[in-house]
Amino acid sequence: MASKHTLFRVFYRIGFTPWDGHPIAQSLRDLVEGTNDAPPLPTGSALDLGCGTGDSSIYLAQHGWKVTGIDFVPKALDKARAKAANLSVDFVEADVTRLSQTGIGSGFQLIVDNGCLHNMSDADRDAYVREVSAVAAPDARLLIVAFVPGGRFGVRGVEPAEMEPRFASVWTLLSASEERDLDQARLRRRGEGKDTPARYYLFQRNT
Numbered sequence: 001m002a003s004k005h006t007l008f009r010v011f012y013r014i015g016f017t018p019w020d021g022h023p024i025a026q027s028l029r030d031l032v033e034g035t036n037d038a039p040p041l042p043t044g045s046a047l048d049l050g051c052g053t054g055d056s057s058i059y060l061a062q063h064g065w066k067v068t069g070i071d072f073v074p075k076a077l078d079k080a081r082a083k084a085a086n087l088s089v090d091f092v093e094a095d096v097t098r099l100s101q102t103g104i105g106s107g108f109q110l111i112v113d114n115g116c117l118h119n120m121s122d123a124d125r126d127a128y129v130r131e132v133s134a135v136a137a138p139d140a141r142l143l144i145v146a147f148v149p150g151g152r153f154g155v156r157g158v159e160p161a162e163m164e165p166r167f168a169s170v171w172t173l174l175s176a177s178e179e180r181d182l183d184q185a186r187l188r189r190r191g192e193g194k195d196t197p198a199r200y201y202l203f204q205r206n207t
Helices: 002-014 026-033 055-062 074-084 096-101 122-135 160-167 184-189
Strands: 045-049 066-071 089-093 108-114 136-146 171-178 199-205
Touching: 026 055, 026 108, 026 136, 026 199, 045 055, 055 066, 055 074, 055 089, 055 108, 066 074, 074 089, 096 122, 108 122, 122 136, 122 160, 160 171, 160 199
Parallel strands: 045 066, 045 108, 066 089, 108 136
Antiparallel strands: 136 199, 171 199
8 A cells, every 4th residue: 555655645746636626526516415306414524535635625614514634645635725725624644544543533424535445455445444434423424436447547446346245244335326527528638537437336324
């Protein structure tokens, strides 16, 4: 995992951060703002995994959530704090495979992963499930947005068939489908995501 940490620190240092600047995932908007078929989630405490420069954290804070954003890249967190301005968001340097050791607390009612799990090794994915489960509230929602293998240059990806079994001991998969609000035209221009858009997975923690 150290090599992955080093790689992302280098990316931020040289300014190669193509994951920044995408619109907030429509699946997250649906949860937070509600849809014609479902009311918005009641506001509470939210955890943004691999928050990067903080776009999802800032969005959640603007909609009344108490937000903790974590990332292992200090430069990304510095940018996130600057972008958050006067919003109350707690940005913490931490590893998602060691959440229970970071002092961020527990009882998070909404956990958001916009492109973190899909870069991990199998062993780290096992640790991710354990640690995310440890800090989640009963009945918490976990929203993961992830590319499938081959979906974006440099991203390992997650096979859709992997997701439900990997989380099944603690979480129930509520829904899964293609993410509707990615800038696919821009990805195609850069030669990314040609026929493999991101997918979202919404889980609920078992009580």
